[in-house]
Amino acid sequence: MDRNEPLDRVKNRRDSALRALVSGVPYMTWLGVQFDRRGDELTAVLPFDQKLIGNPVLPAIHGGVTAAFLEMTAIVELSWSTMWEDLESGRISPDADVPDSLPRLPKTIDFTIDYLLSGLPRDVYARGRVVRSGRRYASVHVEAWQDNRSKLIAQATAHFLMPRG
Amino acid sequence: MMVGADDAGRDEQARIAQQFIGAIPHARALGMQVEDIGAGKATISMPWAPHLVGDPRRNVIHGGVVSALMDTCCGAAVMAHPERPRSTATIDLRIDYMRAANPGQGITARAECYHITRSVAFLRAVAMDEDGEGPVASATGTFTVER
Numbered sequence: 631m632d633r634n635e636p637l638d639r640v641k642n643r644r645d646s647a648l649r650a651l652v653s654g655v656p657y658m659t660w661l662g663v664q665f666d667r668r669g670d671e672l673t674a675v676l677p678f679d680q681k682l683i684g685n686p687v688l689p690a691i692h693g694g695v696t697a698a699f700l701e702m703t704a705i706v707e708l709s710w711s712t713m714w715e716d717l718e719s720g721r722i723s724p725d726a727d728v729p730d731s732l733p734r735l736p737k738t739i740d741f742t743i744d745y746l747l748s749g750l751p752r753d754v755y756a757r758g759r760v761v762r763s764g765r766r767y768a769s770v771h772v773e774a775w776q777d778n779r780s781k782l783i784a785q786a787t788a789h790f791l792m793p794r795g
Numbered sequence: 796m797m798v799g800a801d802d803a804g805r806d807e808q809a810r811i812a813q814q815f816i817g818a819i820p821h822a823r824a825l826g827m828q829v830e831d832i833g834a835g836k837a838t839i840s841m842p843w844a845p846h847l848v849g850d851p852r853r854n855v856i857h858g859g860v861v862s863a864l865m866d867t868c869c870g871a872a873v874m875a876h877p878e879r880p881r882s883t884a885t886i887d888l889r890i891d892y893m894r895a896a897n898p899g900q901g902i903t904a905r906a907e908c909y910h911i912t913r914s915v916a917f918l919r920a921v922a923m924d925e926d927g928e929g930p931v932a933s934a935t936g937t938f939t940v941e942r
Contacts, residue, residue, distance in 0.1 A: 655850070655857070656851060657847050657848060657859065658857075659846075660846040660847070682820070682821055683821055684820075684821050686818055692863060692867075693866045694862050694863020694865075697863065697866060697888065698857065698863055701858055701859045702859060737895075738858045739891070740890060741858065741862065741889070741890045741892075742887065742889040742890075743862075743889075745887065748884065
């Protein structure tokens with residue numbers, strides 16, 4: 631770590647790596663998923679859109695959208711935390727325009743979601759926590775909320791197969 | 796979903812279910828199509844589309860899309876149960892991803908409500924791609940039963 635590295639270079643490196651990770655997935659772009667970064671802490675944001683509605687009467691966000699959003703949050707959090715060391719040391723520099731520069735994504739083995747509240751027609755936020763990350767397998771827990779951080783609308787646990795090499 | 800009228804034929808039920816699903820913006824956005832429905836079972840298919848891709852290097856549909864399809868299909872199977880719930884919501888859903896779907900292929904989910912109590916429905920589902928060489932994913936879930 632270079633204490634005197636210019637701040638804009640630090641931020642630029644981290645933000646462009648994160649952008650590369652997210653923009654490489656068409657479905658994530660289509661849903662409109664964004665990531666808010668504070669140091670290495672990520673918060674996924676899903677801005678509300680009419681196409682996310684699953685129950686037009688209530689109205690409520692589609693449960694499948696919540697599931698997809700949480701699965702993406704888990705994958706990005708896991709990839710991000712796995713590549714952090716290599717990114718900071720300069721061993722890799724992911725670039726959205728150079729597909730081969732992107733790290734290979736973990737593969738989902740299983741995904742279990744609990745629905746706790748019906749999703750309001752508002753933005754959704756989520757954070758993932760890598761509970762265990764081994765050489766081959768990883769376990770990630772994810773939480774989603776809307777207006778109140780303490781009132782989760784859903785939580786999920788997922789297992790992943792880590793990319794080889 | 797108002798499906799399962801006693802005298803309605805299977806085709807009629809599928810037509811009503813399709814109308815219901817057509818009114819769900821997200822189901823419409825994913826192009827979901829009801830293939831068969833009735834007696835606590837439902838089959839729903841979804842075509843491949845470029846915006847649903849999760850891994851551009853392999854052109855495979857994102858796992859999250861499979862979740863959305865499984866969830867909708869399970870919900871439809873609950874609504875098609877002979878006990879005719881007024882409405883339903885997912886309590887939990889577990890999805891096992893067995894293999895990547897073939898590039899450029901659509902997905903079909905088949906769900907079955909294998910047990911129902913006063914307040915809870917228990918479901919199993921599988922998702923296949925077009926080649927159908929074994930499932931792409933399988934799911935188990937519990938759903939609320941509103942009477």
